[in-house]
Amino acid sequence: MYKKISGEDFSGLISRQFDHNGANQQNNTLHSPYFDCSSSILVNQHFHILHIKADFRENMLVQNMNDSDHLSLHFQLKGYSNARISGFEHTQSLKQYQTRAISCCQIQASYEFPAQKNYEYITISVKPSIVPSLLATIDWPAYQELALANQSFSITEHAQPFLAEQLQVIQQLLNNPFPNDLQERFQFLKIAELLLWYKSIPATYPIAKSPISASDQEKLWALKDFLDIHYLEPLAVHDLPKIFLLNDFKLKTGFKALFNTTPYQYILELRMQYARQCLLDQPNYSIDTLAEKLHYSTKGHFMTAFRKRFGRLV
Structure with a gap:
């Protein structure tokens, strides 16, 4: 019904x-x-x-x-x-x-x-x-x-x-x-x-059974959802396999197969997109504050990573 x-x-x-x-x-x-x-x-x-x-x-x-x-x-x-x-x-x-x-x-x-x-x-x-x-x-x-x-x-x-x-x-x-x-x-x-x-x-690309089991796919999507929410937190990538009940190999290779990136690179990309939006919304946003919020050790390291991703500061 x-x-x-x-x-x-x-x-x-x-x-x-x-x-x-x-x-x-x-x-x-x-x-x-x-x-x-x-x-x-x-x-x-x-x-x-x-x-x-x-x-x-x-x-x-x-x-x-x-x-x-x-x-x-x-x-x-x-x-x-x-x-x-x-x-x-x-x-x-x-x-x-x-x-x-x-x-x-x-x-x-x-x-x-x-x-x-x-x-x-x-x-x-x-x-x-x-x-x-x-x-x-x-x-x-x-x-x-x-x-x-x-x-x-x-x-x-x-x-x-x-x-x-x-x-x-x-x-x-x-x-x-x-x-x-x-x-x-x-x-x-x-x-x-x-x-x-x-x-x-x-x-x-003939249709074939995915090499990633349905159970592991569910866990990897749950991991992606988790990262989408918690990417600003000081995450330890080496702890993720325990949290999502996947061994390190399955987590890295499975995430790469599904999303064409690693969990670590995905976190970095989410943080870069967040930084870009902050600077677009508030051009005078403190670079020091942003670098600290995104867990970069120095302002210089953040600026280097940002320019590598987007070519220039916004």
Whole structure:
């Protein structure tokens, strides 16, 4: 039995409207007796990136949601869901660690969210007017013709495991390092890169069972979640295997396989992004204070690391 909610009531959380007034970020929450959801949206006139997290206490059915035309790349980080989308015969299902890519026109959709905790999902959407040039960039004429004809199509016939390289690109999109006048060009090239991975998967990445067990994957995602929250604390990387019940080899190689970085490098990157945002928000922020907060032994060591990552101080 599914608790039902109208698409109109849910649309404020995941609205896919492109913004012609320039880039902006939106944060939304929606609570009910049956679920708690939060979303973060990065949007401009051509691209829309939605990151949603939720706890569903009951099976939920979101009915009859109208949506704007778009090409979308879907990444199920945690949990699972089903979508019934007009123009597609089969249910679009996604399980944890799976991805799919579809282009939709004249859309009405319904979504099923089974009861689950820690649901997490990212979708990257592209305005139809940009899709043909994206597909031309990676030389995919068959889909380019469908896009020019305003037809719905599926790039991935079935959901498939996403790659660590794709997750790395998503992180780059979420932490766009460029100023406003270059952000859209950066997004265009990175989304083209994601599409190129879909194009290459059938030839060079046959779907196979992951060498990392499902149990270890859960622990590694829990480790990433922990680092996302506690990266400003004086963490001892050598203690992490004990905390997350993984031996040192599995922790390092498994984290690298899933996220294309080591736990130590991931902590450093989170701290660098934090420092950059502090300096953007407060240009007069004390470098000494920031270096101490990020656990650098000296101001000079921090400045060297920051310049190596971003090229210059903000």
